[in-house]
Amino acid sequence: MNNKFWLVFFITFIMTACGGGGGGSSYSGSSNNSSSGSSNSTLTNLNSANACKKAWYTTMPTASSSNTVFNNYSFFWQATSFENMPVCENYYELTGPILSVGGVSWKTYINELVEYSKNTLGQIVPVNIFILGAAATSSPYDKIISSDVLTVERTSYNTDFATVQAPLSDYSNAVTNYDGFPLESAGGGYSHEAAPNGADIQLPQGLVWNKKNSSGNSDFASDAERIQQSFKVIAHEYFHVYQNSLKFYNEASKTISLPKAWFSNPSLLDPSSASTPAYFPWYIEEGGAEFGGIVLSAKYANTKTGITTNPVQQFEDHFGQAFDYFAGDAGRSLADFNLTGNIGYSAGASALLYLWSVDERNFNAAMSKYYTSWQEAELARSGNGWQDAFEDVFWKNGTEYYTLSEFVTEFNTWIRSDTKSNLWNSIAKTSNEIIHADIIPTTVNTPNSTSKTIDVQAAAKVVGAGTGNRYFIDGVQQKTLVVKAGQTYKFSYPSAHPFKFSTTSNGTHAGGNEYTSGVTVGTNEITITMPNSSSVTTLYYYCSAHSGMGGTILIKDQTASSGGGGLGGGGLGGGGGSGY
Ligand SMILES: [Zn+2]
Numbered sequence: 237m238n239n240k241f242w243l244v245f246f247i248t249f250i251m252t253a254c255g256g257g258g259g260g261s262s263y264s265g266s267s268n269n270s271s272s273g274s275s276n277s278t279l280t281n282l283n284s285a286n287a288c289k290k291a292w293y294t295t296m297p298t299a300s301s302s303n304t305v306f307n308n309y310s311f312f313w314q315a316t317s318f319e320n321m322p323v324c325e326n327y328y329e330l331t332g333p334i335l336s337v338g339g340v341s342w343k344t345y346i347n348e349l350v351e352y353s354k355n356t357l358g359q360i361v362p363v364n365i366f367i368l369g370a371a372a373t374s375s376p377y378d379k380i381i382s383s384d385v386l387t388v389e390r391t392s393y394n395t396d397f398a399t400v401q402a403p404l405s406d407y408s409n410a411v412t413n414y415d416g417f418p419l420e421s422a423g424g425g426y427s428h429e430a431a432p433n434g435a436d437i438q439l440p441q442g443l444v445w446n447k448k449n450s451s452g453n454s455d456f457a458s459d460a461e462r463i464q465q466s467f468k469v470i471a472h473e474y475f476h477v478y479q480n481s482l483k484f485y486n487e488a489s490k491t492i493s494l495p496k497a498w499f500s501n502p503s504l505l506d507p508s509s510a511s512t513p514a515y516f517p518w519y520i521e522e523g524g525a526e527f528g529g530i531v532l533s534a535k536y537a538n539t540k541t542g543i544t545t546n547p548v549q550q551f552e553d554h555f556g557q558a559f560d561y562f563a564g565d566a567g568r569s570l571a572d573f574n575l576t577g578n579i580g581y582s583a584g585a586s587a588l589l590y591l592w593s594v595d596e597r598n599f600n601a602a603m604s605k606y607y608t609s610w611q612e613a614e615l616a617r618s619g620n621g622w623q624d625a626f627e628d629v630f631w632k633n634g635t636e637y638y639t640l641s642e643f644v645t646e647f648n649t650w651i652r653s654d655t656k657s658n659l660w661n662s663i664a665k666t667s668n669e670i671i672h673a674d675i676i677p678t679t680v681n682t683p684n685s686t687s688k689t690i691d692v693q694a695a696a697k698v699v700g701a702g703t704g705n706r707y708f709i710d711g712v713q714q715k716t717l718v719v720k721a722g723q724t725y726k727f728s729y730p731s732a733h734p735f736k737f738s739t740t741s742n743g744t745h746a747g748g749n750e751y752t753s754g755v756t757v758g759t760n761e762i763t764i765t766m767p768n769s770s771s772v773t774t775l776y777y778y779c780s781a782h783s784g785m786g787g788t789i790l791i792k793d794q795t796a797s798s799g800g801g802g803l804g805g806g807g808l809g810g811g812g813g814s815g816y
Pocket residue numbers: 252253254472476521522525
């Protein structure tokens with residue numbers, strides 16, 4: 237076994253956190269790609285069809301530009317639209333089929349939950365998901381043991397995984413020698429070493445929905461618990477891909493920007509030796525994914541009849557563990573950015589929930605803004621992006637942001653200041669508050685009309701002050717949509733609540749006008765081609781019959797500042813982001 241390769245994969249797994257194993261194969265997703273980037277002119281696109289389990293690159297391409305901290309890349313697949321960005325579900329089930337529970341296949345759940353997550357958070361990199369059926373037949377323990385897996389299945393998984401996740405500095409050697417077994421957890425992430433070939437998620441069913449305890453019995457008391465826990469794990473791993481890809485995304489130049497120092501000094505990424513976290517504190521890497529996983533899985537479950545999760549209980553369980561941890565030793569502190577084991581998940585999820593209770597805006601900071609702010613913060617002060625991004629996005633009160641040290645001191649004091657139940661009650665959110673919390677990503681999260689008709693429903697309001705009907709999209713009350721300029725979107729709506737657009741929030745009910753440019757109205761359907769202009773970056777959807785039902789549409793990626801425009805490269809319209 238090649239030592240260098242193992243070191244790199246160790247780092248990858250540290251970054252991606254939770255890891256996985258299993259056999260067979262099929263996939264969904266893929267698409268067209270007729271692009272080329274100037275930086276790729278010397279390399280051939282090895283995967284121009286965006287096929288699954290296939291590398292786009294076997295060597296690191298030349299950066300299109302660079303600055304003191306980052307090399308900026310335009311990978312071949314970046315020309316792929318949001319709708320066609322691959323989400324590959326690769327199944328391996330020679331030694332154990334993927335089970336069905338409650339009459340519904342886990343393949344359906346995985347497919348829908350990942351799609352739901354994509355349409356909620358957005359997705360800027362291709363993802364290969366490795367879904368493994370292998371059962372731990374020779375051992376009662378809840379791990380996938382290498383000897384349990386047929387050689388052919390093991391080889392197939394190892395080859396496919398290494399093909400898209402091997403570090404490009406040592407590609408062929410890594411592909412030849414990789415052995416991912418034994419797998420000890422589910423996993424997901426996007427590593428700098430394999431960045432040109434996209435992200436990965438690993439879901440071994442023997443460690444997720446078919447998890448066994450040490451007696452060989454199901455780890456779950458009921459199917460409801462199995463579904464709740466497993467949904468969370470799937471969404472948690474998707475969130476790892478999301479948070480780790482966003483931190484590399486330069487929104488101004490639309491490049492994937494990789495820190496030079498991580499390649500020249502890999503020890504920066506070793507949590508046992510680093511004096512500061514290379515990217516996020518462990519309690520944000522894992523606590524953030526746990527926070528996001530609970531929220532996303534609850535939102536998705538809410539769209540399914542007969543299936544619910546209990547996100548309040550999931551958060552309360554984490555808070556209980558965090559409370560006990562901090563109560564157990566006065567020296568324990570959130571200043572320990574490498575909080576290891578389960579406490580990283582629990583302390584982090586609790587800290588983010590606490591922040592949400594301090595200021596409503598901190599929900600979106602936890603779901604999106606912290607990660608999107610990392611890139612600019614890291615450029616401004618290399619090695620401190622993890623801290624400065626925190627201080628750029630989390631509100632202390634209505635007008636000021638926390639410093640990290642202020643927050644750490646406040647949280648350490650707070651979690652020891654009262655009984656467990658009193659403290660829990662002071663930060664708890666209701667199930668509806670969690671399900672309907674508005675996630676506003678900075679990248680596109682809405683499929684266009686060629687891929688989906690967006691189903692808009694009307695129902696009684698469930699969160700916030702006031703009463704009356706509200707629009708629900710993807711099960712979320714008055715969901716904010718993030719769309720792409722110039723693209724066409726189609727909505728279906730109930731006939732009693734005509735769905736309209738305006739540049740004024742609440743439209744004609746607030747003195748605004750109906751926006752009709754590029755709009756076609758059908759029978760209970762409406763189609764709109766989003767304006768491509770730096771002067772219209774936000775539209776609002778509203779009901780022409782009733783006030784207060786609607787929400788916001790954020791329009792990204794303007795390519796024209798006045799009139800038409802070409803693709804890519806040049807003048808960005810009204811996009812945010814300063815930097816460089
Ligand atoms: Zn994780």
